[in-house]
Amino acid sequence: MSQNMSVSIAGVTLKNPVMVASGTFGSGIEFSRFLDLSRLGAVVTKGVAITPWEGNATPRICETPSGMLNAIGLQNPGAETFIKRDLRFLEQFDTKVIVNVCGHSAEEYVDCVRRLADEKRADLLEINISCPNVREGGIAFGTDPKGVERITKEIRKAAVQPVIMKLSPNVTDITEIAAAAEAGGADALSMINTLTGMKIDVRRRTFALANRTGGLSGPAIHPVAVRMVWQCAQRVKIPIIGMGGIASAEDALEMLMAGASAVSVGTANFHDQTTVLQVIDGISAYLDENGIGDVRELIGCVR
Amino acid sequence: MAQIYRESALVLGRERLADGIFSLRLQTERIAAECAPGQFVSVYCADSSRLLPRPISVCEADPEKGILRLVFRVAGKGTKEFSGLEKGDKLTLTGPLGNGFPLEKLAGRKVLLAGGGIGIPPMLQLAKALSGGENQASELTAVAGFRDCLFLTEDFSPYCRVLIATEDGSAGTKGTVLDAMRENDSSPEVICACGPAPMLRALKQYAAEKGIECWLSLEEKMACGVGACLSCVCRSAEVDEHSRVKNKRVCTEGPVFAAEEVEL
Secondary structure, eight states, X not given: OOOBOOEEETTEEESSSEEXXXXXXXXXXXXXXXXXXXXXXXXXXXOBOSSOBOXXXXXXXXXXXXXXXXXXXXXXXXXXXXXXXXXXXXXXXXXXXXXXXXXSSHHHHHHHHHXXXXXXXXXXXXXXXXXXXXXXXXXXXXXXXXXXXHHHHHHHHHOSSOEEEEOOSOSSOHHHHHHHHHHTTOSEEEEOOOEEEEOEETTTTEESSTTSEEEEESGGGHHHHHHHHHHHHHHOSSOEEEESSOOSHHHHHHHHHHTOSEEEEOTHHHHOXXXXXXXXXXXXXXXXXXXXXXXXXXTTOOO | OOOOEEEEEEEEEXXXXXXXXXXXXXXXXXXXXXXXXXXXXXXOOSSTTSOSOEEEEEEEEETXXXXXXXXXXXXXXXXXXXHTOOTTOEEEEEEEESBOOOHHHHTTSEEEEEEEGGGSHHHHHHHHHHSSGGGXXXXXXXXEEESSXXXXXXXXXXXXXXXXXXXXXXXXXXXXXXXXXXXXXXXXXXXXXXSOHHHHHHHHHHHXXXXXXXXXXXXXXXXXXXXXXXXXXXXXXXXXXXXXXXXXXXXXXXXXXXXXXXXX
């Protein structure tokens, strides 16, 4: 039976609905040793700002049950190096590229988005207004509906590529934030970023992370992410890219059924570099086994 | 880019060397054959609720037989799982990872290998590489520092002179590896070291004062192990070419650095 795995996000067609989550995959340079990036729906690059950022002190990560905390602090080499090295590298692959953008201020986001305007290899932009580990590194903009609408408008005005706003789950009602991003002109939503957490090292009697708090990711947060995607899918009309603890095809299918048009595999890349391929193949097998010809039939099928 | 492999290795045997210190011998397809002294592997837990790989230095690699030896300390649930493996079990690895010690720069010189605690194992493969063949050192000494119980010291004896330091004075010099070096009038041209941060800091300072070349193998918490996630950075003296800031990835630019390259 013929099978369609392709989906569309803001007018950009992805060959399948599976991508990698920003920050877990670099720009794919290192992971390309283990898998063919052309098999992915999209590569979502690690957050880039207009200038290089040093990030936080170490330890930057620690493992938690079925998850991990990270407080990398958006270390990145800046837009110039990213464009010359990372985007050039990605030219050789037949996949879409979503560039994740971060900033300390509205001006920095806008500057970075403008710098990327002529870059043909950047198919979509994902705006990180939800990093929990950098003060004024996004979360300050991402937790207040009015702030979200305002910054989305400014970025939308400056951007050439479609704009995906990446939302924080560290809010009382994420549907308010999703609606605000939509009202500001967002073309799509990515959700969820990490949940703020803390681990204490009882042997050393201090914080496990130098940053004290970090963002929780991995299978531990998957049910939270599915719930939030489902809630927002009822509220907004723009497409949602669902992420949060996806480690298998079953996890990805849940997210699609909850209303996500595509999914990202993040922390699971650390356990097995080829997880994302297993998720793609697993979704395809599910379609076959259930006599479903088009993956889009699954999107939001659970209401 | 050098090749990195993900393999399911066969456990050939497990040995308890001291309290909480275990040795695993593993049959690999490619990793052991291409592993240089000072490189490491990412070791994955069978229980996927522990999702991050554990970076473990290579203690010995036999390229002909494809056998890899890992010696590690049980520090948590992951290493506890590895310590319970039996002959015939499988263990997933990614490697070889990182850059090892610069053998060609050590050849023909008076080299001192300093290991502290669980930093001792990677020095064994280095001792073997410098004890003969094209990279033979002109003089080779290993100094191993322990809290109390010794391990691996007999494995070093065929390859070099071995000095021992213990914190409690139960064997060798009472004190640190530096105390043992001073007591034995050690005067190397190059120091290669792996161990806890205070030891590396002291050796870096000692080497700088004496004008001795010094190479340090660092440790940091890792997630991807291959250079993508930027979890395991260390502070670098200069702006790094990859990161464009004063950070270097321990997993990729390291774990072995020239002492003056990094700030500890």
